[in-house]
Amino acid sequence: MASGREPPTAAIYGPLLHPGEVGRLHAPAEYSRFQRPDDTPTPGWHLRRSGDVLVTSHRIMASRPQGGWLSFWYQDLAEWHTDLPTRTLTMSFAEDQCAPVRLHGPAVPAIALWSAQAVFGAEWQNDPRLIALATPSPAAQHRREQERAAAAARQAWMKDNAARATARRAPAPAIGIDR
Missing domain, CATH: 2.30.29.30 (Pleckstrin-homology domain (PH domain)/Phosphotyrosine-binding domain (PTB))
Structure with missing residues:
Protein backbone atom coordinates (compact mmCIF):
# COMPACT_ATOMS: atom_id res chain seq x y z
CA MET A 1 0.00 0.00 0.00
CA ALA A 2 2.90 2.33 0.62
CA SER A 3 3.75 2.02 -3.07
CA GLY A 4 0.29 3.19 -4.10
CA ARG A 5 -1.02 -0.24 -5.10
CA GLU A 6 -4.60 -1.27 -4.40
CA PRO A 7 -4.95 -3.30 -1.17
CA PRO A 8 -5.58 -7.03 -1.54
CA THR A 9 -9.12 -8.33 -1.52
CA ALA A 10 -10.65 -11.07 0.62
CA ALA A 11 -13.61 -13.21 -0.32
CA ILE A 12 -16.66 -12.39 1.79
CA TYR A 13 -19.31 -15.10 1.96
CA GLY A 14 -22.74 -14.60 3.47
CA PRO A 15 -23.61 -10.92 3.66
CA LEU A 16 -24.20 -9.18 0.38
CA LEU A 17 -21.85 -6.32 -0.39
CA HIS A 18 -22.98 -3.14 -2.10
CA PRO A 19 -21.94 -2.37 -5.69
CA GLY A 20 -18.28 -1.31 -5.68
CA GLU A 21 -17.72 -2.59 -2.14
CA VAL A 22 -14.74 -4.92 -1.79
CA THR A 135 7.50 0.39 9.51
CA PRO A 136 8.91 -3.13 9.25
CA SER A 137 9.92 -4.65 12.57
CA PRO A 138 13.66 -5.08 13.28
CA ALA A 139 13.18 -8.84 12.79
CA ALA A 140 11.54 -8.28 9.39
CA GLN A 141 14.30 -5.83 8.39
CA HIS A 142 16.95 -8.38 9.42
CA ARG A 143 15.16 -11.11 7.41
CA ARG A 144 15.09 -8.86 4.34
CA GLU A 145 18.81 -8.10 4.70
CA GLN A 146 19.56 -11.83 4.96
CA GLU A 147 17.40 -12.55 1.91
CA ARG A 148 19.21 -9.84 -0.10
CA ALA A 149 22.62 -11.18 0.96
CA ALA A 150 21.61 -14.74 0.07
CA ALA A 151 20.30 -13.59 -3.33
CA ALA A 152 23.56 -11.71 -4.01
CA ALA A 153 25.60 -14.79 -3.03
CA ARG A 154 23.49 -17.01 -5.32
CA GLN A 155 23.92 -14.57 -8.18
CA ALA A 156 27.71 -14.44 -7.67
CA TRP A 157 27.87 -18.26 -7.50
CA MET A 158 25.85 -18.60 -10.73
CA LYS A 159 28.05 -16.05 -12.50
CA ASP A 160 31.21 -17.84 -11.32
CA ASN A 161 29.87 -21.25 -12.42
CA ALA A 162 28.87 -19.87 -15.81
CA ALA A 163 32.39 -18.48 -16.30
CA ARG A 164 33.92 -21.86 -15.39
CA ALA A 165 31.60 -23.73 -17.74
CA THR A 166 32.49 -21.36 -20.56
CA ALA A 167 36.20 -21.84 -19.86
CA ARG A 168 35.81 -25.66 -19.93
CA ARG A 169 34.02 -25.56 -23.30
CA ALA A 170 36.62 -23.36 -24.95
CA PRO A 171 38.90 -25.29 -27.33
CA ALA A 172 42.37 -25.91 -26.08
CA PRO A 173 44.97 -23.72 -27.72
CA ALA A 174 46.74 -25.53 -30.51
CA ILE A 175 50.34 -26.21 -29.86
CA GLY A 176 52.13 -26.25 -33.11
CA ILE A 177 55.39 -28.02 -33.72
CA ASP A 178 57.35 -26.66 -36.59
CA ARG A 179 59.74 -29.01 -38.29
Missing part, protein backbone atom coordinates in the same frame (compact mmCIF):
# COMPACT_ATOMS: atom_id res chain seq x y z
CA GLY A 23 -13.91 -7.33 1.02
CA ARG A 24 -10.56 -6.79 2.78
CA LEU A 25 -10.56 -9.11 5.82
CA HIS A 26 -12.60 -11.72 7.69
CA ALA A 27 -11.29 -12.31 11.23
CA PRO A 28 -12.43 -13.02 14.79
CA ALA A 29 -12.53 -10.25 17.40
CA GLU A 30 -14.20 -9.35 20.67
CA TYR A 31 -16.91 -6.73 20.28
CA SER A 32 -18.33 -4.41 22.96
CA ARG A 33 -20.40 -1.23 23.23
CA PHE A 34 -19.88 1.78 25.53
CA GLN A 35 -23.19 2.33 27.25
CA ARG A 36 -24.92 2.60 30.58
CA PRO A 37 -27.33 -0.26 31.18
CA ASP A 38 -30.34 0.50 33.41
CA ASP A 39 -28.95 -1.56 36.28
CA THR A 40 -25.54 0.16 36.50
CA PRO A 41 -24.72 3.66 37.79
CA THR A 42 -21.86 4.37 35.37
CA PRO A 43 -21.32 3.74 31.68
CA GLY A 44 -18.76 1.20 30.55
CA TRP A 45 -17.95 -1.38 27.91
CA HIS A 46 -20.86 -3.81 27.88
CA LEU A 47 -22.42 -6.40 25.57
CA ARG A 48 -19.03 -8.08 25.24
CA ARG A 49 -18.94 -11.03 22.93
CA SER A 50 -16.64 -12.76 20.52
CA GLY A 51 -17.62 -13.00 16.90
CA ASP A 52 -16.62 -12.57 13.31
CA VAL A 53 -15.62 -9.21 11.92
CA LEU A 54 -15.64 -8.36 8.23
CA VAL A 55 -13.71 -5.38 6.93
CA THR A 56 -14.68 -3.98 3.54
CA SER A 57 -13.84 -0.91 1.53
CA HIS A 58 -16.97 0.82 2.95
CA ARG A 59 -17.62 -0.56 6.44
CA ILE A 60 -16.78 -2.87 9.31
CA MET A 61 -19.34 -5.58 10.00
CA ALA A 62 -19.71 -7.53 13.25
CA SER A 63 -21.67 -10.75 13.53
CA ARG A 64 -24.68 -10.75 15.85
CA PRO A 65 -25.24 -13.63 18.28
CA GLN A 66 -28.80 -14.16 17.01
CA GLY A 67 -27.57 -14.13 13.40
CA GLY A 68 -27.00 -11.43 10.86
CA TRP A 69 -24.53 -8.57 10.85
CA LEU A 70 -24.20 -5.07 12.28
CA SER A 71 -22.72 -2.57 9.83
CA PHE A 72 -20.53 0.32 10.93
CA TRP A 73 -20.15 2.53 7.85
CA TYR A 74 -16.96 4.58 7.55
CA GLN A 75 -18.95 7.55 6.25
CA ASP A 76 -20.79 7.70 9.60
CA LEU A 77 -17.68 7.74 11.81
CA ALA A 78 -17.10 10.69 14.11
CA GLU A 79 -14.00 9.20 15.77
CA TRP A 80 -11.60 6.37 14.98
CA HIS A 81 -9.00 5.40 17.59
CA THR A 82 -6.66 2.44 17.64
CA ASP A 83 -4.19 1.26 20.25
CA LEU A 84 -2.02 -1.38 18.60
CA PRO A 85 -0.16 -2.50 21.77
CA THR A 86 -3.49 -3.40 23.42
CA ARG A 87 -4.98 -4.54 20.09
CA THR A 88 -8.06 -2.36 20.33
CA LEU A 89 -9.99 -0.24 17.84
CA THR A 90 -12.64 2.16 19.14
CA MET A 91 -15.13 3.97 16.93
CA SER A 92 -17.83 6.52 17.67
CA PHE A 93 -20.43 7.71 15.24
CA ALA A 94 -21.82 11.03 14.03
CA GLU A 95 -24.99 12.34 15.62
CA ASP A 96 -25.01 9.52 18.19
CA GLN A 97 -26.31 7.00 15.64
CA CYS A 98 -25.27 4.23 18.00
CA ALA A 99 -23.18 3.67 21.10
CA PRO A 100 -19.40 3.67 20.57
CA VAL A 101 -18.00 0.32 19.47
CA ARG A 102 -14.76 -1.33 20.56
CA LEU A 103 -13.07 -4.26 18.85
CA HIS A 104 -10.37 -6.17 20.68
CA GLY A 105 -8.15 -9.13 19.85
CA PRO A 106 -5.18 -10.43 17.86
CA ALA A 107 -6.72 -9.49 14.49
CA VAL A 108 -7.28 -5.83 15.43
CA PRO A 109 -4.00 -4.54 13.90
CA ALA A 110 -5.17 -5.90 10.52
CA ILE A 111 -8.69 -4.55 11.09
CA ALA A 112 -7.17 -1.16 11.98
CA LEU A 113 -4.93 -1.19 8.90
CA TRP A 114 -7.68 -1.91 6.38
CA SER A 115 -10.22 0.39 7.99
CA ALA A 116 -7.63 3.20 8.27
CA GLN A 117 -6.77 2.78 4.60
CA ALA A 118 -10.47 3.14 3.75
CA VAL A 119 -11.10 6.06 6.14
CA PHE A 120 -7.89 8.08 5.68
CA GLY A 121 -6.58 6.92 2.29
CA ALA A 122 -2.79 7.18 1.92
CA GLU A 123 -2.67 9.50 4.95
CA TRP A 124 -2.95 6.47 7.26
CA GLN A 125 0.83 6.15 6.82
CA ASN A 126 1.31 9.50 8.62
CA ASP A 127 -0.83 8.55 11.63
CA PRO A 128 1.52 8.03 14.61
CA ARG A 129 -0.85 5.42 16.05
CA LEU A 130 -0.26 3.29 12.94
CA ILE A 131 3.47 3.84 12.40
CA ALA A 132 4.21 0.29 13.55
CA LEU A 133 2.16 -0.99 10.61
CA ALA A 134 4.04 1.17 8.11
Whole structure:
Protein backbone atom coordinates (compact mmCIF):
# COMPACT_ATOMS: atom_id res chain seq x y z
CA MET A 1 0.00 0.00 0.00
CA ALA A 2 2.90 2.33 0.62
CA SER A 3 3.75 2.02 -3.07
CA GLY A 4 0.29 3.19 -4.10
CA ARG A 5 -1.02 -0.24 -5.10
CA GLU A 6 -4.60 -1.27 -4.40
CA PRO A 7 -4.95 -3.30 -1.17
CA PRO A 8 -5.58 -7.03 -1.54
CA THR A 9 -9.12 -8.33 -1.52
CA ALA A 10 -10.65 -11.07 0.62
CA ALA A 11 -13.61 -13.21 -0.32
CA ILE A 12 -16.66 -12.39 1.79
CA TYR A 13 -19.31 -15.10 1.96
CA GLY A 14 -22.74 -14.60 3.47
CA PRO A 15 -23.61 -10.92 3.66
CA LEU A 16 -24.20 -9.18 0.38
CA LEU A 17 -21.85 -6.32 -0.39
CA HIS A 18 -22.98 -3.14 -2.10
CA PRO A 19 -21.94 -2.37 -5.69
CA GLY A 20 -18.28 -1.31 -5.68
CA GLU A 21 -17.72 -2.59 -2.14
CA VAL A 22 -14.74 -4.92 -1.79
CA GLY A 23 -13.91 -7.33 1.02
CA ARG A 24 -10.56 -6.79 2.78
CA LEU A 25 -10.56 -9.11 5.82
CA HIS A 26 -12.60 -11.72 7.69
CA ALA A 27 -11.29 -12.31 11.23
CA PRO A 28 -12.43 -13.02 14.79
CA ALA A 29 -12.53 -10.25 17.40
CA GLU A 30 -14.20 -9.35 20.67
CA TYR A 31 -16.91 -6.73 20.28
CA SER A 32 -18.33 -4.41 22.96
CA ARG A 33 -20.40 -1.23 23.23
CA PHE A 34 -19.88 1.78 25.53
CA GLN A 35 -23.19 2.33 27.25
CA ARG A 36 -24.92 2.60 30.58
CA PRO A 37 -27.33 -0.26 31.18
CA ASP A 38 -30.34 0.50 33.41
CA ASP A 39 -28.95 -1.56 36.28
CA THR A 40 -25.54 0.16 36.50
CA PRO A 41 -24.72 3.66 37.79
CA THR A 42 -21.86 4.37 35.37
CA PRO A 43 -21.32 3.74 31.68
CA GLY A 44 -18.76 1.20 30.55
CA TRP A 45 -17.95 -1.38 27.91
CA HIS A 46 -20.86 -3.81 27.88
CA LEU A 47 -22.42 -6.40 25.57
CA ARG A 48 -19.03 -8.08 25.24
CA ARG A 49 -18.94 -11.03 22.93
CA SER A 50 -16.64 -12.76 20.52
CA GLY A 51 -17.62 -13.00 16.90
CA ASP A 52 -16.62 -12.57 13.31
CA VAL A 53 -15.62 -9.21 11.92
CA LEU A 54 -15.64 -8.36 8.23
CA VAL A 55 -13.71 -5.38 6.93
CA THR A 56 -14.68 -3.98 3.54
CA SER A 57 -13.84 -0.91 1.53
CA HIS A 58 -16.97 0.82 2.95
CA ARG A 59 -17.62 -0.56 6.44
CA ILE A 60 -16.78 -2.87 9.31
CA MET A 61 -19.34 -5.58 10.00
CA ALA A 62 -19.71 -7.53 13.25
CA SER A 63 -21.67 -10.75 13.53
CA ARG A 64 -24.68 -10.75 15.85
CA PRO A 65 -25.24 -13.63 18.28
CA GLN A 66 -28.80 -14.16 17.01
CA GLY A 67 -27.57 -14.13 13.40
CA GLY A 68 -27.00 -11.43 10.86
CA TRP A 69 -24.53 -8.57 10.85
CA LEU A 70 -24.20 -5.07 12.28
CA SER A 71 -22.72 -2.57 9.83
CA PHE A 72 -20.53 0.32 10.93
CA TRP A 73 -20.15 2.53 7.85
CA TYR A 74 -16.96 4.58 7.55
CA GLN A 75 -18.95 7.55 6.25
CA ASP A 76 -20.79 7.70 9.60
CA LEU A 77 -17.68 7.74 11.81
CA ALA A 78 -17.10 10.69 14.11
CA GLU A 79 -14.00 9.20 15.77
CA TRP A 80 -11.60 6.37 14.98
CA HIS A 81 -9.00 5.40 17.59
CA THR A 82 -6.66 2.44 17.64
CA ASP A 83 -4.19 1.26 20.25
CA LEU A 84 -2.02 -1.38 18.60
CA PRO A 85 -0.16 -2.50 21.77
CA THR A 86 -3.49 -3.40 23.42
CA ARG A 87 -4.98 -4.54 20.09
CA THR A 88 -8.06 -2.36 20.33
CA LEU A 89 -9.99 -0.24 17.84
CA THR A 90 -12.64 2.16 19.14
CA MET A 91 -15.13 3.97 16.93
CA SER A 92 -17.83 6.52 17.67
CA PHE A 93 -20.43 7.71 15.24
CA ALA A 94 -21.82 11.03 14.03
CA GLU A 95 -24.99 12.34 15.62
CA ASP A 96 -25.01 9.52 18.19
CA GLN A 97 -26.31 7.00 15.64
CA CYS A 98 -25.27 4.23 18.00
CA ALA A 99 -23.18 3.67 21.10
CA PRO A 100 -19.40 3.67 20.57
CA VAL A 101 -18.00 0.32 19.47
CA ARG A 102 -14.76 -1.33 20.56
CA LEU A 103 -13.07 -4.26 18.85
CA HIS A 104 -10.37 -6.17 20.68
CA GLY A 105 -8.15 -9.13 19.85
CA PRO A 106 -5.18 -10.43 17.86
CA ALA A 107 -6.72 -9.49 14.49
CA VAL A 108 -7.28 -5.83 15.43
CA PRO A 109 -4.00 -4.54 13.90
CA ALA A 110 -5.17 -5.90 10.52
CA ILE A 111 -8.69 -4.55 11.09
CA ALA A 112 -7.17 -1.16 11.98
CA LEU A 113 -4.93 -1.19 8.90
CA TRP A 114 -7.68 -1.91 6.38
CA SER A 115 -10.22 0.39 7.99
CA ALA A 116 -7.63 3.20 8.27
CA GLN A 117 -6.77 2.78 4.60
CA ALA A 118 -10.47 3.14 3.75
CA VAL A 119 -11.10 6.06 6.14
CA PHE A 120 -7.89 8.08 5.68
CA GLY A 121 -6.58 6.92 2.29
CA ALA A 122 -2.79 7.18 1.92
CA GLU A 123 -2.67 9.50 4.95
CA TRP A 124 -2.95 6.47 7.26
CA GLN A 125 0.83 6.15 6.82
CA ASN A 126 1.31 9.50 8.62
CA ASP A 127 -0.83 8.55 11.63
CA PRO A 128 1.52 8.03 14.61
CA ARG A 129 -0.85 5.42 16.05
CA LEU A 130 -0.26 3.29 12.94
CA ILE A 131 3.47 3.84 12.40
CA ALA A 132 4.21 0.29 13.55
CA LEU A 133 2.16 -0.99 10.61
CA ALA A 134 4.04 1.17 8.11
CA THR A 135 7.50 0.39 9.51
CA PRO A 136 8.91 -3.13 9.25
CA SER A 137 9.92 -4.65 12.57
CA PRO A 138 13.66 -5.08 13.28
CA ALA A 139 13.18 -8.84 12.79
CA ALA A 140 11.54 -8.28 9.39
CA GLN A 141 14.30 -5.83 8.39
CA HIS A 142 16.95 -8.38 9.42
CA ARG A 143 15.16 -11.11 7.41
CA ARG A 144 15.09 -8.86 4.34
CA GLU A 145 18.81 -8.10 4.70
CA GLN A 146 19.56 -11.83 4.96
CA GLU A 147 17.40 -12.55 1.91
CA ARG A 148 19.21 -9.84 -0.10
CA ALA A 149 22.62 -11.18 0.96
CA ALA A 150 21.61 -14.74 0.07
CA ALA A 151 20.30 -13.59 -3.33
CA ALA A 152 23.56 -11.71 -4.01
CA ALA A 153 25.60 -14.79 -3.03
CA ARG A 154 23.49 -17.01 -5.32
CA GLN A 155 23.92 -14.57 -8.18
CA ALA A 156 27.71 -14.44 -7.67
CA TRP A 157 27.87 -18.26 -7.50
CA MET A 158 25.85 -18.60 -10.73
CA LYS A 159 28.05 -16.05 -12.50
CA ASP A 160 31.21 -17.84 -11.32
CA ASN A 161 29.87 -21.25 -12.42
CA ALA A 162 28.87 -19.87 -15.81
CA ALA A 163 32.39 -18.48 -16.30
CA ARG A 164 33.92 -21.86 -15.39
CA ALA A 165 31.60 -23.73 -17.74
CA THR A 166 32.49 -21.36 -20.56
CA ALA A 167 36.20 -21.84 -19.86
CA ARG A 168 35.81 -25.66 -19.93
CA ARG A 169 34.02 -25.56 -23.30
CA ALA A 170 36.62 -23.36 -24.95
CA PRO A 171 38.90 -25.29 -27.33
CA ALA A 172 42.37 -25.91 -26.08
CA PRO A 173 44.97 -23.72 -27.72
CA ALA A 174 46.74 -25.53 -30.51
CA ILE A 175 50.34 -26.21 -29.86
CA GLY A 176 52.13 -26.25 -33.11
CA ILE A 177 55.39 -28.02 -33.72
CA ASP A 178 57.35 -26.66 -36.59
CA ARG A 179 59.74 -29.01 -38.29
